[in-house]
Amino acid sequence: MENNVIYSINGPVVTLKGKTGLSMMEMVFVGKDKLAGEVINISNDKTTIQVYEETSGLSAGEPVYSSGSPLTITLGPGLMSNIFDGIERPLQALKENSGAFIGKGTLIPSLDSEKEWDVTVTAKVGDYLEGGQSYANCPETSAITHYCLLSPLLSGEVIEVKPSGKYKVNDTVIKLKDASGKIHDITLAQKWPIRTPRPVKERVNSTRPLITGQRIIDSLFPIAKGGAAAIPGGFGTGKTMTQHQIAKWCDADIIIYVGCGERGNEMTQVLQEFGELIDPKTGKPMTERTILIANTSNMPVAAREASIYTGITLAEFYRDMGYHTAMMADSTSRWAEALREISGRLEEMPADEGFPAYLPSRLSEFYERAGYMKALCGKEGSISIIGAVSPQGGDFSEPVTQNTKRFTRCFWALDKSLAYARHYPAINWTTSYSEYLNTLSDWFTENININFISHRERIALILQQEADLMEIVKLIGADVLPDDQKLIIEIARVIRVGFLQQNAFHDIDTYVPVEKQFAMMDVILYLYDQCQKIVAQQIPISQITKLGLFDKAIQLKYEIPNDDFSGIDDFKQQISNTLTKFNIA
């Protein structure tokens, strides 16, 4: 097939004329510089390729080389704490190779082939290994043990085993004879096509929440391990900030952070911050459990399209080892726009707002790769996807937001007016929802407190009542409201400022364990109950507000340490002492 030559070039889209031997979704190398590309369309007289690198300087007549396989990425030890671009080129190695700016056609192996790993070979001669079973393991970082899994496509008898010891990624550690008698050399690494989901034994119903340490998420709109959530919001509403907070503090074992068409400085920030932060669970730096995929907005658009799939394939690989992974996709809108851009170059018939008609099916394929699974090796693992959506003009009725809403079960809507008032996280409590509440309520009841769900419901109710009252206040002012309604507005302020708003830059407030979240809800509701009794005795609410209890309740979040909430009980005591003068029963 060496006679394939370029016929036309239009941006990242290159076509070949005539019948080629290339197959759909095959990875190809384009031109003399061997730019990476992928076949996206084949017809009788034309083959279309999207190129993952800048095409300037390419000319018609240059050769196109076939690779014989679809776009694959390499999976093996050395992925963790690394940073890749959208097609798994290691950016650190690329920098050493070609300097501060990303050059073209640089082919660098994704994994460091010189690094030696401390491998314990667990398979024995005579063992029969099924696809997805572990044959060796090694410590990948101080926090993560890497299990070398047999490719799901292979199975067979182990006929030779190397002793445990130091090996490089491409060293053979076992030999396997499959059913047809063919002998395979198995190294520490394997390849997998990014657009094909890795197989699992079965999907399991998830009943455990992904704890994020963010109060509005954990207490009001929790997400399950293996769930999918969408964070839509216009620019400046704090999508990236919320994603960063979840990536830093959520209780997943492994974080895959995909910066898809976003700002370069943000990725630098993630790199830097995660290196400095300590994971509260393991006591190790956050980078030890994080893989970054950075395809910034000025990097080639086709690689942006691939970056989402690269990210989810990495997540699946670690899920198959039995880890709980969480993938942050920031932002899926940029990915959808990459689809639109390429679709436009292909002159396909556009659907809504110029997006291709297959947008919903691509989105659902992606979000369906989330889930709580029983892996082929028998362990349980999960992938939770948290996808940011950047709707144009902050308008949630646009196609990407609407379709994402259909395929995710958590919707954390970010609100511009909250962001303008610097209320972060700017998640709007009236338009957001979580469909996981029912499946997770048992877990909260058993593990946190029997009253957790009822407290949560009361908090949500107060906020709803406040929203209704605010409609009236907007028209006639707060002064004319009766005292019991004024109390609702006061207590809702305590909930909004003292509970929902969370300061990501405050040492204590940036991450709050669920137990403390419950204690905070409890004391706020206690304050509400006591005040209600006083108001019921016709005592004006101004008598209570001047005591400063509401303001104290708001400051509580900064004062109570995360490992000792006895201060909350003290405050409860203070409430009851201060309010006894009103003689309530």
Add this chain to the structure above:
Amino acid sequence: MILEHIGLNEINGPIIVLDGVDNAKYEEIVEIKLDNGSTRIGRIVEIDGDKAVIQVFEGTQGLSLNNTSTKLTGHPMQIPLSPEILGRVFDGIGRPIDGLGDIYPDIISDINGQPINPVSRVYPRNYINTGISTIDCLSTLIRGQKLPIFSGSGMKHNELAVQIVKQANVSDGGDFAIVFAAMGVKNDVAEYFRKSFEEANVMQKVVMFLNLSNDPIIERIITPRCALTAAEYLAYELGKDILVILTDMTSYAEAVREFSSSKGEIPGRKGFPGYLYSDFASIYERAGIVEGKKGSVTQIPILTMPNDDITHPIPDLTGYITEGQIALDRTLDTTGIYPPVSVLPSLSRLMKDGIGEGYTRADHQALANQLFASYSKVQDAKALASVIGEDELSPNDKLLLQFGKAFDERFVNQGYNADRTINETLDLGWELLSMLPKSELDRVSEEVLNEHYINSENK
């Protein structure tokens, strides 16, 4: 071997099509010679077999199918660069127009640039003191940031940009220079900038690229890229801190749209091509600081929002790429407040890491948060007052209105020549906040409040 192709096959707006071209490279520059001896420059934007689609920068007026000969240059669009470009004026595609002769090149650079590897970036932290309260205190400009000004026709964005240029200084006193790119602005606007630079005595530190509103549209697509290539050269080769002013991005985007439609591409929202986001990103993302190099590129793009609509695709896509925005407000502008910065929608994403102890002052973040929160309450009070009248407001809301008025008149409004230090700005902020009762200030911790709140007794 240099071949000349006689004649053309098709002319359509700024686009010409040439047949029978071998070895044409994508994005290669071509020279088109006319019968009357003049030359024009074009760029290959699409290759289809032996057919090359070329955009002509100077426009296609006067071209016919048989009066031209076209030569392929074999290289992409490049401009010559040397330290002597400082103080010079160029046209939209980098040719000198100040009559001082050609540039003797130190290096010749491809104007398309290459994406900065994210791991080679240095996270921007050093703030730039602009002397403008609303920017310094509430949406701080950081070296290496891209912070656009969202304006509207007739508002004072040019004055603001000039004031920033005149007053900007960094704490460690780097070597400052300015790259100014005008895209489709009126001649008097370009003249205003030139005169202001001269008055401020910085002209020898300014490189100007001018594509005025009567200059060819296609050149406009090249202008910001020339300017940024010059900026990158000055920053990374010569170690200077560069402030790039790009005005007006709206004209630029409209040029992209015009070009796209003449190419027959499928339009997206409001007729803009689907790749406008990637196209913008290839400009804005060229701001930054690179590891191991001394200089930095800071961008202040200016765009006029069509019909003052912040959800229009141009400001919308810009906002998704840039690290915040400074939004101007027409109501403030008409009431004579300068700079008319609308505080609530303005934002600087890099601010949080570039302020506070060691950069500005320890209480900066807390003060900024509280000002934002209180000022957004002012808006609620205003809305209420417009329904029930100011007299009916609660005492608290009346205080808020007073605070809002004082904030607009004293904090926002500062005049063209006032250069406030960061301490003056922050102290003024606390003075204004002290108009409100302590219990209203719920974003600030007890200690900070005790330190900075001015009790009315000691006023």
